[in-house]
Amino acid sequence: MSDLQRTLKPGMQCITKTDNNNPKSEELAYQKGDLVTIISTCQNRGWFCACHHSTGLEGLIPASALRERPAIKVDSRLSLMPWFHGSISGVQAVQQLQTREEGLFLVRESIRHPGDYVLCVSHHGDVVHYRIHHHESNLSIDLEQKFSNLMDMIEFYTINQGALCTKLMKPKPKQGTKSAEEELSKAGWLLSFQRLTLGKKIGQGEFGDVLEGEYMGQPVAIKNIRCDITANSFLTETATMTKLKHKNLVNLLGVVLHNGLYIVMEFMSKGNLVNYLRSKGRVLVPQQQLIFFSLDVAEGMEYLEEKRLVHRDLAARNILISEQRMAKVSDFGLSQSKLLKKDQSNRLPIKWTAPEALLHNKFSSRSDVWSYGILLWEVYSYGRGPYPRLAVKEVYEKVCNGYRLEAPENCPQIIYSLMRSCWEDDPGKRPSFKKLKEKLGKLIPGDQ
Structure with missing residues (x-):
């Protein structure tokens, strides 16, 4: 059995490697490069039931005809709006369109x-x-047809002439940009809006709503980013997520370009870790379960550490819990490079951020370890906010002068010692996530 056969499971998207233009009874018709979703495994070993994204047809397909989707290369030239040229004059615009096509x-x-x-x-x-x-937060050409962003407007006028002299037929890309839509589609990460069902709002992120929904019958969570500029900035997050695959990271299913950007992820039915702990409490969540949650997060972060990726916003609110009560790391909105851009510095979660990151903008896996220590404190205090009696400004000053959180009520000493090791002032003295995982693993019954 191939490695891919072992990992294929319902809900997984794959690219077809070959053509099957004359399918036998019950087989799926497809061409090389098509995107399909696995629906179920079959009794016939090595075969799966899949749904074709373009045709909507279902049928059997062998594992040998499938390959995993390639990762999107993180590229600053990628743009959701390659037709946006910024601040140029009308004369310059005419020069750009001089072919008169x-x-x-x-x-x-x-x-x-x-x-x-x-x-x-x-x-x-x-x-x-x-x-x-x-x-009033809308864009319009004729003051009748209104749009929430430029992407919506361009999409509309490529289909409808409306108030224009002609439909928009072909974009003129700004020099140095690459179409994100083309790159996402080519790699199989661009999903169909027609196959996406939007449900109720289940969260509010910094940049937009998080919705519950379905994609081709599979429960999903959907992050909707409607602002043009913000959606474009999330391309880096999306490209990064296409590279990552681990049981303790929230899985990206793909993206939809409609009304801005929809980032489609696996659905985590029990919500985020903070709300889970607060709602269940000590009676329903024994300390043994806290160790499992802590270990899950450490394993996910060890994987990011190995990939040389820095999360920068590790906190219990960004840990999601599955139906099987597995904790998974989510929200890679700031995990782009090791140097945070200046315009992002005001978004830092002060109470979770390491002193060297606050003072000198130095981020690393070891600054994530600091944040992990704060997350442990949240877990063992059953969802309380850290530094509960201190204002943000006081936390900044006191932590930089050596202050550390006290142990949560009834927290085992061995866990508090782990927290304190994460809060060493010298980043080099903090444990790696690999070491944290090993220490927590020894606390699991049977792993002694």
């Missing part, structure tokens, strides 16, 4: 009306300029 278009910032945009479209050998009005 019918329906060729770009969007630029308005120089005359700051805050507005201009849609420039090639039509009958000329270039027509449409002012895009920005009014």
